[in-house]
Amino acid sequence: MLKLFEHETLDVSNLSDAETALEVQDLNLWFGNKHVLQDISMRIPKHRITAFIGQSGCGKSTLVSAFNRLNDLYPGCRYQGSIYLDGRDINHKKENVSRLRTQVGMVFQRPNPFPMSIYDNVSYGLRLQGVRGRRQLDDAVESALKDAALWDEVKDRLFESAQILSGGQQQRLVIARALALKPDVLLLDEPTSALDPLTTLFIEELMAGLKKRCTIVIVTHNMQQAARVSDYTAFLHQGRLIEYTDSDTLFTMPEKKQTEDYITGRYG
Ligand SMILES: Nc1ncnc2c1ncn2[C@@H]1O[C@H](COP(=O)(O)OP(=O)(O)OP(=O)(O)O)[C@@H](O)[C@H]1O
Numbered sequence: 633m634l635k636l637f638e639h640e641t642l643d644v645s646n647l648s649d650a651e652t653a654l655e656v657q658d659l660n661l662w663f664g665n666k667h668v669l670q671d672i673s674m675r676i677p678k679h680r681i682t683a684f685i686g687q688s689g690c691g692k693s694t695l696v697s698a699f700n701r702l703n704d705l706y707p708g709c710r711y712q713g714s715i716y717l718d719g720r721d722i723n724h725k726k727e728n729v730s731r732l733r734t735q736v737g738m739v740f741q742r743p744n745p746f747p748m749s750i751y752d753n754v755s756y757g758l759r760l761q762g763v764r765g766r767r768q769l770d771d772a773v774e775s776a777l778k779d780a781a782l783w784d785e786v787k788d789r790l791f792e793s794a795q796i797l798s799g800g801q802q803q804r805l806v807i808a809r810a811l812a813l814k815p816d817v818l819l820l821d822e823p824t825s826a827l828d829p830l831t832t833l834f835i836e837e838l839m840a841g842l843k844k845r846c847t848i849v850i851v852t853h854n855m856q857q858a859a860r861v862s863d864y865t866a867f868l869h870q871g872r873l874i875e876y877t878d879s880d881t882l883f884t885m886p887e888k889k890q891t892e893d894y895i896t897g898r899y900g
Pocket residue numbers: 663666668686687688689690691692693694695706
């Protein structure tokens with residue numbers, strides 16, 4: 633199997649609190665009458681990349697969206713169970729959801745820069761938080777663009793529209809926009825599925841570097857990608873977590889037949 637990045641292994645079934653970025657406990661979620669996530673319990677390790685795989689409709693996006701309460705935006709959604717971040721249950725009704733979404737950033741499949749300049753895209757969240765000092769904003773924009781490996785390509789045109797950037801540059805811009813808020817967790821929902829193979833590899837290298845800064849959770853349909861970039865992989869099927877272990881084990885010696893059938897392409 634192609635290995636581009638060093639993977640580190642902890643036992644995800646036995647993580648200490650200090651090693652845990654997010655702890656999911658007995659999570660169940662419904663859209664209307666449809667029971668989309670069933671009895672999910674898992675711990676996501678800090679400063680590692682965890683991939684979610686599984687066939688279309690199994691609940692991957694819904695599960696990662698639960699990590700920053702994005703499912704709340706759908707009126708028919710309800711859920712039970714807990715998700716702990718920094719020791720607090722983010723499903724609690726008193727959770728400050730705006731603050732949560734800065735702590736847990738999200739990047740989607742299609743790059744979605746705002747119709748404004750590159751600079752304003754990256755500084756947007758900080759300005760929303762009340763940061764006004766030009767120097768502080770300049771430094772934050774430069775640092776986020778450097779972390780997203782985009783600075784060299786845009787430093788001379790920061791005040792031009794973000795819409796003129798290529799798809800891969802736009803995706804890095806959106807990553808920079810999330811990084812500017814110094815998130816603890818970055819959720820990437822199929823971040824490269826709209827990009828060409830070389831740009832994809834570039835973003836994968838970026839992810840490998842970013843885990844020093846934050847915990848990364850990626851949803852992907854591309855099993856080679858999951859095997860290449862992620863330290864851990866979770867396989868979901870029909871809303872249930874079937875198998876979750878280090879990626880090397882999951883892709884070479886899966887314990888469950890359903891996992892094996894999926895990764896060998898027998899279904900999905
Ligand atoms: N807002 C919503 N309202 C109603 N049903 C929804 C909503 N979002 C998702 N669903 C349903 O929940 C189930 C899980 O969807 P989800 O998008 O999480 O799956 P997925 O594994 O990410 O799929 P894909 O790989 O195709 O993106 C699907 O049956 C989907 O139709």
